[in-house]
Amino acid sequence: MLVHSAGALVERAALAYGPETAVVYRDRRISYAEQIARIRQTGRALLGLGLSKGDRVAVLMSDRPELLDVYYGALWAGLAIVPLNAKASASDHAYIIGDCGAQAVVHDASKADRVAGARAETDVEHVFSVDREAVLDGGGYLPDLVARQPDGPGRPEVTPDDRYGIFYTGGTTGRPKGVEHNHRAFVAAIMSEMLELGLGERDRFAHVAPLTHAGGMFVLPVWLRGGTNVILGGFDPEKFKATVARERITASMMVPTMLYVLMDSLRDGNVGLESLSTVIYGASPIGRERLLQAIDTFGPIFSQLYGQTEAPNQLTVLRKSDHAAAVESGDLTPLSSCGRPVGIAEVRLADDELKTVADGEPGEIVAQGPHIMRGYWNKPEETAAALRDGWLCTGDVAKADDRGFLYIVDRKKDMIISGGFNVYPKEVEATLFSHPAVKDVAVIGVPDDKWGESVKAVVVRDPAVQVDAAELIAFVRERKGPVLTPKTVDFLEAIPLTAVGKHDKPALRAAHWGGRDRGVN
CATH class of the missing domain: 3.40.50.12780 (ANL, N-terminal domain)
Structure with missing residues (x-):
């Protein structure tokens, strides 16, 4: 049976290129031999917490070598990785941590406040920082655990059908949804990238x-x-x-x-x-x-x-x-x-x-x-x-x-792609509906020369409540982060409806996409 997994492929690369440079970050140069040692130690440290094959490890970190250690250390150990989008809100992070049933969360100093906010809404058991100054109350300092682990061979058995990770994308109903993949899928994707x-x-x-x-x-x-x-x-x-x-x-x-x-x-x-x-x-x-x-x-x-x-x-x-x-x-x-x-x-x-x-x-x-x-x-x-x-x-x-x-x-979906990020209008609409001044709202994507598409909210105001576009934009940014925040807000007396009573988003978009050969960017 095919035994390829992400961890097996990292081991193979380390064996072939041991003394050569695998990672450069600022003034740090990490060899393949050092990188595989860090991955093995991190994987063993996570398993030492009592985690088992397929258990979820959520990661909220900026791009740095320690992120690779945790990401590939978890995969090497047969654990499933759950990356958290740094641009999402603490509320979304808390939802994802709870939805996937993460047994551990790893963060760095730049994201400690986000994790603290999310942790208050979840019962995740293990929370670790890779920066000593950012250890949260009741949390731990992951490098201390890692340093106590051996760095030699002895990879746990991981099969192609074992869970690789859960990757959250925007939700059509207002909450992110997790896409589950196994190692077979990601190894196939990686090999295809090398070919194509x-x-x-x-x-x-x-x-x-x-x-x-x-x-x-x-x-x-x-x-x-x-x-x-x-x-x-x-x-x-x-x-x-x-x-x-x-x-x-x-x-x-x-x-x-x-x-x-x-x-x-x-x-x-x-x-x-x-x-x-x-x-x-x-x-x-x-x-x-x-x-x-x-x-x-x-x-x-x-x-x-x-x-x-x-x-x-x-x-x-x-x-x-x-x-x-x-x-x-x-x-x-x-x-x-x-x-x-x-x-x-x-x-x-x-x-x-x-x-x-x-x-x-x-x-x-x-x-x-x-x-x-x-x-x-x-x-x-x-x-x-x-x-x-x-x-x-x-x-x-x-x-x-x-x-x-x-x-x-x-x-076919209402999804907007802005600057490479997927935005599902229902998430933005659900947030705006929680504002007391919003009686009705529809969110669409409109052409944008820089971002491809930008997020526009079309709002019907409650006449009894005063609000302007800047207030609604700030309201969304505070709760959902910058990616899902509308760049513009239009106010209408009523949102046009289809024959079956739904928001006529094609009609709203047509005012902005007219004369183009396609209705998306």
């Missing part, structure tokens, strides 16, 4: 997107090819450029908004950045004119991925060669696509009965593959709606051309 996205041997990968989300999917592919993961702790264009020049960075992954900011910061083209040979972009579509500008500056070094949390990172890919062919031929149409299906996925366009639509007709993207989720944690009805007859129903509507490129034209 242009990564090479000994890449030096600069991490500017959060390691707890899509950016972290590239750590293990880099290690498996003997490369170095350079952790920047977030995106700043000047820091990124300096790091590329100093470390001779060859690859990175960005959301389009980051690429726009980088392009706007350039003064001398790609001078100092010539080592870059692969830039992967995704999480939201990119403006074609900005992409052409980037190709003109850097060359055809770009790969686009399209996927979902339910199918990690990849259902389709627009390869570097696709970008180059489009520019060379003058046929730029494929640059507006999300690419063609990756090798591990069966992807087609289907109608509501899951029948394949006629050529050229729009249909929902549905997919099968070894990287598809097990289901939504403790949500059988939502799982049944998303996984139908063995097909993942993505909620994205697309058309295909005769070359197999897919073009997303709409979403």
Whole structure:
């Protein structure tokens, strides 16, 4: 039986590249041998708490080496990882910790207040800080436990079907929902990334997107090819450029908004950045004119991925060669696509009965593959709606051309993608409805040159309560964090309704998307 797991792959990389540099962070350089020792010790420390295979370890940390220790230490030990979004609210963190039944939470100093707030609403047993000054009352200092563990071989048995993690995405009913994956799914996704996205041997990968989300999917592919993961702790264009020049960075992954900011910061083209040979972009579509500008500056070094949390990172890919062919031929149409299906996925366009639509007709993207989720944690009805007859129903509507490129034209779900983050309007609406001045509200996505889409709230006010847009925006920010906060608020006397009495969101969106060839960005 196949015995691959994330821990087994990390062990394999460490054996092959022991003395070479696995991680760079600020002035720290960590070898593969040191990294596997840290992972083993951390995994053993977590097991020493009495945790068992499949138990959940929630992590709320900034990007730093200790995050990799905890993340891969848990996986090495056969525990399931639950990454917490640093931009979410303490209330959402508390909900996730309780919903997944996390047995342990690990945090750093930058997130201690968030964890303290979430902990007050849960009964999680173990809370540990990786920074001594940020240990909470009743909590512990994880490095003390780690230092007492042996660092030699002896990995616990972990099979491909064991739980890898639960990854929370926005909820259509106002609460996040957990996507459950096993090791088989993530190993398949990792191998596919190595095949599809242009990564090479000994890449030096600069991490500017959060390691707890899509950016972290590239750590293990880099290690498996003997490369170095350079952790920047977030995106700043000047820091990124300096790091590329100093470390001779060859690859990175960005959301389009980051690429726009980088392009706007350039003064001398790609001078100092010539080592870059692969830039992967995704999480939201990119403006074609900005992409052409980037190709003109850097060359055809770009790969686009399209996927979902339910199918990690990849259902389709627009390869570097696709970008180059489009520019060379003058046929730029494929640059507006999300690419063609990756090798591990069966992807087609289907109608509501899951029948394949006629050529050229729009249909929902549905997919099968070894990287598809097990289901939504403790949500059988939502799982049944998303996984139908063995097909993942993505909620994205697309058309295909005769070359197999897919073009997303709409979403069956109301989801908004802003700056690479998924925003489910129901979450924002539920928060606004709790404000005494809001009688009715509908939340939509509108075009935004920087963010792709931005969140707009359309509100009907209670005439007896005074409120303005700034107050409602601050109200949401305090309770849900910046990602879910509307950038604008419109006030109407009444929200238009469909024939069956529901909010007519297509009508609301049409006022902002008119004249475009698709209703999403």
